[in-house]
Amino acid sequence: MALPTPGPEARALVTGASQGIGRAIAADLARYGHNLIIVARREDVLKELAEDLQSRHGVTVEVRAVDLADRDQRAALIAEISQREINIVINSAGIASFGAFKDQDWNYEVTQFDLNATAVFELTHAVLGGMIDRGVGAICNVGSAAGNVPIPNNATYVFTKAGVNAFTEALHYELRGTGVACTLLAPGPVRESEIPEAEKSVVDRVVPDFLWTTYESCSAETLRALARNRRRVVPGPLAKAMNAVSAIAPTAVLSPLMGQIYKKMG
Template sequence: MPVPSPSATSRAVITGASSGIGMELARALAARGHSLILVARRGDVLEELAAELHRQHGVTVEVRAVDLSEPTSVEVLAAEFAGREISILCNNAGIATFGPVSELDADYERAQVLLNVNAVHDLTLAVLPQMVARRSGGILMVGSTAGNMPIPNNATYAATKAFVNTFSESLRGEVSGQGVHVTLLAPGPVRTQTPSADEASIVDKMVPDFLWHSSAKVAEMSLDALSHNKMRVVPGTLSKAMSVAGGYSPRAVVAPIVGGFYRKLGG
């Protein structure tokens, strides 16, 4: 059974919709006829995107300017979603840090866990019962190949994505045969466009252009995978290599190598 078809009452939810993969997921879902609820902190960006999608595709687009690292805000949003007809949930919002945990801002590390783990868990719990009851729904989890292995100097992010990866595949096993699709997206480096020399970050400079994947292409691949109820989609050469390394290489060997690379990303 495919994911639910668009309807006047149903909504597809995308978190982290103000940029990158989240914005492209919104565009791709709107092009497929789905009305949307866009979630991110930057309300002005979401309003511009909502106007664009309504103008181009005629779909209804609602905006929720919410910081998902704030538990109270997540609680309110989850309560709303539990009472709405949510056909698709794209748990995309997330942040990352680089460098030794002992040298990083502790409050920001805690916020990273609240956003990458708690918000994903809470929003999924809010919509899953209705999907199971309808025997129809789709949940796209944006995890990461970073969640497949220990990564010194990226420790909090890697740990949070390990949760997302495992939660996604465990949940998939629970709802198998109940009409609910659960797909894990585990991307490598993704960007919307190649930056200029002045705009390039240290990540842009260290990762060769051929290893980057288009966020628009990743969004389309992800939605196609969700439609076909694939367990995991891993776009790009680097992400596939990291998946293999995380699954089959000795961690004592891989961790120092990958950790050295990520320390450089922390400057």
């Protein structure tokens, strides 16, 4: 199968579109001629992106400045999109925390759960019925290679991403024969192609440069996989290695080792 054909009323919904993977996928979808609804908290960044994509590609780009971790804001967006012709959904918004679970800021952990998991769950449900009724659609949920392994000092993140991974792959099989594609994106480290030394984060410094993949290459590989209705796409060398190792390495060995790495990030 292929990605749904762009149409005047159809929209591709991209969350987390203000930066990173979400921004790169939004740009590629616009380049392919899809009209967009882009979602993130930062309205000024979204408006700038919308103007750029509209001027370069001649598509319609609607901006929704929404905090998807906020129940009321999320509900308002869901009420809207459930009545729209949404033919592509990219659930990319997400955050992470590192360090011992008991030491984390509880409000941040709840926000992380609501953004990484609840929003994916609810937005997918909001558009799925319409996609099935029309016999066309494509859903990509951004999980993580980290969701394959219980990682100490990353407990809330792996909790949410393990759920997204399993949920998306379950839907992939449920939706066979409906015309709706459903693909899990399970990346490892992803970043800009070049980062000045002074701007590198702790994660940038811990993970060697050759193991990273870029947002642009991640987007390209993801959209190819979604167009083919692949169950899972794992871009980047480290993610592919993590995916392979997690399938064969004993958890009792792998988890403590990875936990020590993630403790340094905290």
